[in-house]
Amino acid sequence: MKLLDFPIVKLTLCLIVGIIIGSKTSFTFSETMVTSCVLLLATLVNYIISKNKFKKTVWFGLFALLTTISIGILIVNFHNQQNQKKHYNHFYDYENPNDSQIILSIREQLKPTTYHDRYIANIIQIDSGLVHGKVQLNISKDLTNSKLPVDHQILISSKLQALKPPLNPFQFNYKAYLENKNIHAQINSDHNSLTVLKTTNPSVLGFANTIRQSIITKLENYNFRPEELAVIKALLLGYRQDISKNLYEDYANAGAIHILAISGLHIGIILIMLNYLFGFLRRFKYGLAFKTTFILILLWSFALIAGLSPSILRATTMFSVFAFGMNLKRPHNTMNTLAISAFLLLLINPFFLFEVGFQLSYLAVIGIVIIYPMLKPLLRFNYKVPNKIWELLAVSFAAQIGILPLSLFYFHQFPSLFFISNVLIIPILGFILGFGFFIILLAVLNTPQNILFDIYGFIIHAMNSLFKWVAHQEAFLFKDIPMNWFLAIGLYVMILTIINYFKSKHYKNLSAVLISILIFQILLTYNKWQVESHDEMVVFHKSRFSLVGIKNGNHLNICHNLDSTILKNNPIIANYEVGNFIQKTEYDTLKNVYQFKNKKLLIIDSLGIYQNLRFNPDYILLRNSPKINLTRLIDSLNPICIIADGSNYKSYINRWEQTCKKRKLPFHYTGEKGAYIVK
Structure with missing residues (x-):
């Protein structure tokens, strides 16, 4: 009988639940330690009892689940450095x-x-x-x-x-x-x-960083263009510091950002290459053990030199488990392998769970494992090349379906031409990586500039040009797609029920699909009601400028003094529009008075004019550093709050804040407290 009578997938899910609970609660380390020890003891006792009776008990399974959840809470407390006395x-x-x-x-x-x-x-x-x-x-x-x-x-x-x-x-x-x-x-x-x-x-990371910097110095002696060298360093060494913003956006908009970040794709290709390279060891006694050892040493050496970032760490851990299964002839299941690697990584650092890369990489692989076998048989050709192209497309579509809701939630965009990038580059990525490692070897040996370096530079330049072309097909890049967390969950539920139906076309599974679609429609209706019933006025923070937004349902009115160039490229407004599902935005210049429901906002600019008002404003916004006597203004208008935005001098803000403290009146500077929101 196994120690735990539950699959590793279920235990990993329990660990994830524990980590989420631990991050949202304030249990002390001693409390979670005692609880975990008691539950672990109860689990062992139930295991011994069930073993002696040769019979599984429900209590053993229950305590195993609770213990794993408790361990998740415990490791969050343990890894939170603020809980340590010397922090x-x-x-x-x-x-x-x-x-x-x-x-x-x-x-x-x-x-x-x-x-x-x-x-x-x-x-x-x-x-x-x-x-x-x-x-x-x-x-x-x-x-x-x-x-x-x-x-x-x-x-x-x-x-x-x-x-x-x-x-x-x-x-x-x-x-x-x-x-x-x-x-x-x-x-x-x-x-x-x-x-x-x-x-x-020197630490291990410091030693690895020294090696990486030495290699980078060697590569810089050759005639690579800046963008080519930046991609070479990112692709082969995990060094992305020199990637320009424009180049990064080109790869992201082309749906190929995974090319720049060393992840499962790169580590998987390297594993295949090493598996082939050391294949001759299978002929010798204990050859498989030596082969596996060499592969693991080289994989982790590469991971160290590449910086051991979270994406590299999770990919190397996952493929290390695969390497054991491949070379030691152990039966393995892909989902179990994924669960084992996730379980180990979360034990090492539970905060990996909240990293976007961690979530997307595992969901992409899960999508491939579940959906790809369903897509592959849909098309069959009589020739090898079309079949390979379709297989690549199927893998890309499966990965995109796996990450689609979460990708929309985090990035609010969908690069619909992602399949072009993947079909053209992924088949030759192994060659690009292998050629690149050979170029690094030549550079380390101080080989003079020759045609091999020119060829490799041309290949990287061609790859950059391809992604730049794909990224600039703006008609196929869907941006600013609104998505919140409960719609993303609803979308995942709908995807899972559809997958389950196509696996087994049963009446119950079809009913589940229809119910999931109904639930998603309900969520959309609830979201629409929430958006349309939520009105607010916002004084945004924008350095050197003033920006006021009034939201009525899904309509937004922006009042500002920005020039057209800044307004067009302003993420403040775009983020607010996407986050609030805004359908229509209108722009206007700033006025002196705004009324929102029964509240009045008075804006005082550099002219400092506010006399002869026939009302007392609830809020006063000071902009462009008006030269006013704030004490006299407060006595005259009696507002409930003074607001200063990012267009004011800091010396003025400090003086106003001191005045408001003396008068015991709330003072809100957007540069410190953020945007001021009136509901």
Whole structure:
């Protein structure tokens, strides 16, 4: 009898439930530890009883499920660094205006911005106190100084800054993104404020980063164009810092972003290549064991050099399990393999569950496993090439169906020409990777520039040009598709019932399809009612400009002072439209007075004119730094709140805030507290 009488898939689902519960509740580590130990003991007792009676009991299964859920809650508490006594959040005063002496160890280099080099660093000491915890370090770019290597310890005179939530509705929540990586503060500084102390004993990641940087330096000596070199580094080494925004958007809009991010596709191809390369070992005694060992060592070595990012980690873990099954002749099921890899990864870091890449990669593979066998037999040709093309199309469609609802929820777009990219590139991606690794070998050996480098550069250039062409077919790129979480779940339920019906065309399964369609229609109706019954007025935050939105049902009126170029490329409005399912948006210039239901908003601009009003406004918006006596204004108009947007000077905002504090009147600066919303 097996220790657990439940499939690994069910246990993984229970672990996921536990992680979600742990992230949404505030159980202490000791509470979850005691609960997990008690449940584990109960599970073992029930296992022993059922084993002695040679009979399965429902209690054993129940306790096994509860134990796995409890373990999920436990590992969330264990991996949350804020629960540790020495975390810097328990000691540092964010309101302290003075700089602290902070000792950091560089952990990882991030993609730089226009003005800053960015890093993830571990805090070792703040002033005289030994603490720990991860922060994001932003260092102003300086042409005279190079980037800080991984494992370097530095002393920096600066302040910790608390992470800020998004300032506008439906904006990307970078604060939550960093907190999911256990980063709870950031430091902004420059090279003049830091001192390099020493290089610590190199960590595994630091050693791998040194090798990667050495390879990159070698590649930079050859005549690759900047975009070609950026893609080569991303494709072969997982180094995406040099990918330009335009190039990244071309790959994303072409539905080929998975080409740039080393993931399951790359690791799977590398596994096939290594399996073929070491195939001769099968002839020898213990050859399969040696072959498997070599493959695993090389897979994980590549993963380390490529940065061991979450996408690489999950792909390497998954295909390591596949490698065992392939080479040790163990029977394996793809869904069980996926579940094992997910279970192991979530035990290592439960916060992987909340990463978009983790969710999309597993759903894509699940889509392929479930849907591809159904699509493949639909078309058969008498020739090999058309069959291979159809198989590639079927795989691409299956993966897209698997990720479609979640992709719409996160990105609100659908690249309908994704199949062109996949059919043309994926068949030769193995060749591109193999050729690329050979080019790296030649570069490491300091081989002089020759025709092989030119050919490889041409191949990468052609691939970039293809994706750029596909991305610019805007008629086939559907953007700004509204989707929320309950509609995404409803869409998944509908997809699953349809798949189940085509697997077994039974009356009950057809009934389930019809019920799921009905449920989705109900969700759409509920969503429409929610949108149309929800009205609000929003003072958005926009640096140097003013932006006010009034939402009535699915109609939006935007009042602004933006020029046409900024207005066209403004994500603030687009995010709000998509998030609120807006169907019609009208634009207008700013007026002095707005009425929303029974509330009045008075806008005072740089002219500072507000006298002779025949009403008392509920809210006053100060914009373009008006020179006014705020105390006199408050006494005259008696508002319930003073609002300042991003168009004001910071010195004015500080003075207004102090005045409102003295008068005990709410003051809302959108640059700190985010958009002001009147329901």
